[in-house]
Every structure is written in structure tokens, then in C-alpha cells.
Amino acid sequence: MSQYFELHPDDPQPRLLKQAAQILHGGGICALPTDSSYALVCHLDDKSAAEKLRRIRQVDEKHHLTLLCRDLSELASYARVDNQQYRLLKLATPGPFTFILEATKEVPRRLSHPSRRTIGLRVPEHRVAQALLEQLGQPLLATTLILPGDDDPLNDPHEIRERLEKQIQVVLDAGACPMEPTTVLDLSGDEPVLVRQGRGDASALGLDL
Template identity: 55%
Template sequence: FCDSLSQMSKLARVNNTGYRMAKSVTPGPYTFILEATKEVPRRLSHPSKKTIGLRVPSNKALHALLEKIGEPLVGTTIIMPGEEAPLSSAWEIQDRIGDQLAFILDDGTSVIGDTTVVDLSGDEPEVIREGLGSVSALGL
């Protein structure tokens, strides 16, 4: 998670068209796949494509945390082995795996649903997954 597009541009390369597209819909429910810069630890980027998925979410509590730490934050969706649905509430995460985590941020406003994933690492933008973010807002 990034708190701004300027933070995003330090971690990934994006052309002008992709930057304008991301700027028009962020913060919001979009994940952008971009070519990772050397600032990104190897273990966080795709092993063969050297890409990374970045988000600028609209959650105010998460933005406050990102501003406070001044660095991007790694996040993931937790789907337990043998299950199809992700863990979606703080109490459920605490109950199931809380002892394995440094902290859980719960501001009570979580929206459940997939982000729209757009690959901007190639010559043309490509929608990989349609989710909560409007594809038409991207101009595609």
C-alpha cells in the first residue's frame, strides 16, 4: 500500500499514460501492476517479470498510518489452507492467526470485495480482474 502516487513512482516505473490513469482513480479500489524499481526487495516482486502490484487505498486510518511511517506497507489477503473465502474481520484474524502477527489495524470500515487489477507493465493497459473499481473510470 502506498499513500500517494509519488510514493508509488519510487517503487515502480510507469509511463505518462499509466500515471494519468492511476491518478484519475486513486485513492480507490484499484491495484496496478507495474515494473518494479531496484528499490523493491527482490522477494516482493514477481520472480520472472520483475513487477509489483501497488495500491493507493482510500481508507483514512491506513493513510494516517502510511503518512506516519513514511514508507509503503506490504499487505495481503489471508485465505486459509482449504478455504476459498478470505478472513475478513479483525476478530476472525485475531482468533485464527493473531499470535503470528505484529498488529492488526481495525478501524471498523473495511469493505469486502476485490480490487480491480490493471497491468500497466506492458505497452498497453490490460484489465486482469474486474472488481470494485469501475473499468469505465479508467477509460478502457
């Protein structure tokens, strides 16, 4: 039975965030609201929890999991970024963009794309997501909460609990999310490539894709 925490969307209760962080440290899976849609997240260093994320989504190791970071200062540990890429990231973060970047050696092999050594990274613009990342003091491993057979992400925390209560350990309810996935930009090659059009507007970054 998953735990269910109702959090204030703008001023989340520290006590509940601390409990959620403890659950994640213990190998739990959490349904987390973000600025695009709800996401499933787990502890970055927990191999078993990462495998559970993939099983729930029914995706293989070629599906990019994303590192949710508090800010760009955390990116350098996990991705190689040149000056031009950094300027683009600065324009887009925090916000509903996911960037595919070349992974550093710090990223465990199991977290990066098996053939390309790339990793998805993003900085969410959502108070609860940011507060949980602050509480943990490190990035979270994340995937959009779209269940097998569904076309859209789950957006109702009560439905999330109902459908996943035997598979995840905690649901953070801060109300509905925009229910639109992030825009995914691949910056690992010579030119930016639009992988998925989502909530983020690539033209606002000066990109003509």
C-alpha cells in the same frame, strides 16, 4: 497472542497508530482495514516478515505482494511509469485498484515477480490505512487477507484475531470493510490487461476491458 487495537474509522487515535508502527518496525505482521478488504501488512524492508506473509497465505514468490503507498509521489521510487500510465493512476487513486507495473531497481528482487520484474502498487482510500502509512513514512508490503481454503477475505476483526492470534502481532479494528478485493490491472505491457475484476470499476477509468 496478537494485540488488538480498536480505532475510530474516521479519526484513528495517533497513540495506537504509533504503537502499531512500532510493532511493524520490529518485524511484526498487522491485519489492516482497507477500502476493499482487510489486508496483512508488514515493513517493506523486512525480509523475514515478508516470508511470514507468504507462509500465512500459503503463496509462493510468483504471487505478487503489493506496495501500499500514501499517494502517487511514492510510486516513482518503486515503478517505472510513463505519462499515459500516470494519467490512469491519477484517475484511479486513491481507490480499490491494484496496478502491476514495471519495478525500478529500488525494489528489492525478493519483492518483485521473479521472472517479470514487476510489482503491484496501490493507494488505499481508507482513513486508518492512510494514517498508518503517514505514521510510518514509507509504503507497506501487503497481501489480501484470504486464508488458505477460504474463498473470501476475512472481514470480521474478532475472527481475524481468533484465527491468526498466534501468527500475527496486531489487529487494527476499524469495523468491517467492503469485503471485496481490489480490481487488478496489469500496466506492464503495451496495453492494460484486466487480471482480476474486483471492487474498482475499470470502465470509470475509460478502459474497455
